[in-house]
Amino acid sequence: MGRTSDGVIDWVGRLQRIRERAPGVVLVTSLPDIRWATGFSGSNGVLVLSDRAHLLTDGRYTEQASREVSACQVHITAGGLLRHAVGTLIPEGSTVTLQAEHVTLAQLEDLEEDAEGRDLVFHHQKDLVSPLRATKDSVELGAIESAQRLTESVFRTLPRLVREGMSESELAAEITCRHLSAGAQRMSFDPIVGFGENAALPHGRPGPRRLKAGDPILVDMGCFLDGYASDMTRMMVFGTPAQEFLDGFDLVLCALGQAADKAYAGMRACDLDAVARSVIEKGGMGPAFSHSLGHGVGLEIHEAPSVSFRSEAALPDGCVVTLEPGIYLEGQFGIRIEDIVVLRPGGCDLVTDVPRDLVRI
């Protein structure tokens, strides 16, 4: 299932599982999918699964590819990778499966031009690799946990940093600096920092707004470590907040607690979303919970499975998802609390290891 019993990743097994999902030759062009399937972490690559597995990249990655990739033949090419793949690695007369979400119309046009006279048939398929990636093995879980521990260590330093008059941008810059100084490869997204009424913009950019007494502070942040992402949202408050905010906080806290208590592998995504949503609806704040409950986290900060009211798909065993209910009242305040969990048949394990409580400064 993607790894052998001794904790080493079973790359051959991962490649085989992709092959089983599509007929003929498979062209994998999504870089996170290539990383999952081969270990290659460069910024330019194509994976061809034909008679055997071929990884194509360019001369910048010669040394890196030979170090990272064990189950594919590595090809270093000077020109376009797709052109090389079609011109030399795919047998004449093949049917070639492309990743529908990861090939543009321009790329298909070029491929068809390069394949002229070679009797290739291209077809495309959605969700070729993402469902395989949804279930995490223990190596992946360890990487996500390490990234999350790093983010939590940064979070614990924030109360001492926050001061009256500082801007959202300043706090966001410090959050990034502290992640990088602690060894993060990069942020998994630009930190979201919202003071007071700005926290009502679910994905607002930190701006010049300065902190003043009574302001709630929303902080949503994460980083990449060993290729895997962390993600966490917590609420702080500077001074004494309005009672409406405290009531809202308790409601969101309850929604998250209920969702974590009732989550298990095999339940439908929409049913898990509904657990949190019904708490917020009963509190009279239904319309203020304007997004879905969560999303998968792994080699990408947003990946399968979606924990959405729109998805009737069953959540797979071993998937890692965020649970992040929120309420947003324009012009007043916003509240979101976000944990990461691993779903198992009997329930879920928390990856996040920081109390959900409101941090009072």
Next chain:
Amino acid sequence: MGRTSDGVIDWVGRLQRIRERAPGVVLVTSLPDIRWATGFSGSNGVLVLSDRAHLLTDGRYTEQASREVSACQVHITAGGLLRHAVGTLIPEGSTVTLQAEHVTLAQLEDLEEDAEGRDLVFHHQKDLVSPLRATKDSVELGAIESAQRLTESVFRTLPRLVREGMSESELAAEITCRHLSAGAQRMSFDPIVGFGENAALPHGRPGPRRLKAGDPILVDMGCFLDGYASDMTRMMVFGTPAQEFLDGFDLVLCALGQAADKAYAGMRACDLDAVARSVIEKGGMGPAFSHSLGHGVGLEIHEAPSVSFRSEAALPDGCVVTLEPGIYLEGQFGIRIEDIVVLRPGGCDLVTDVPRDLVRI
């Protein structure tokens, strides 16, 4: 030409220039293209040019879109933007032009499904907006210069920061922190920091390699400010370097100087590349210059025009490009020096305002 005489951007003119390049209704799906055409800087948007100009986005951006966008009707939609565009904004029987590089096979499949029964014909076109963006107006030039000034102010602090035993990752983290603290929105790419032999990896990731006496230091960095990017590479050396390095540095310096002296709007990209390349070839290092001379810089860190030996296109008046010759000797050292210039019919103006000299620490 994209702005009126009083320095305000002529959004209506920009939209009109896109329309003139394609028949029928145009669907713009590249976010930097949308920003260039409308001013909208959110992370989710679609621009529809039909009877009039429509910008579609979601509820997170209601306030931002109304503030940023003046020449389009703004539509806030709850579901998929493309579905909404096809379902309600595009007249039946239309021909619809898509951006070939910015629409995936999955998106086209969904579009065709959504258009069922509405008699729409989709076709796609390459390079729909990028050539328009290549020529910068004075507002854009001002933004690039501001971003570049910020990067240069960070660069000037580096000699005091560099110390024996520090790692590439530590220096890279500091570079990011100093950019963000100085007000950059984000980095335009993860800083490239290479010590000694690691500088021979043209786009290597900073790692645990520690600085020791005699090491060359390659630093390539840039940020976004007001949406526009900066980009600069400089060489430093810690202690006394090998003579071969100093000889190589002089060669690359000469190649950049020649390229900047001879660059002008209207010349072919390959001819400008050849100016720098011939200097390096005459120095006997031709094969070590393993990439093209430069690339356009603007709302993206890499955009049109490419200054490549492969491109016979004329470089347009007012384009902003990097000139970044380099030589890379595996296991020994790498050298790259990079300026940004604006091309004019009579020559080029330097945007970069930091001496190209080797910085000795």
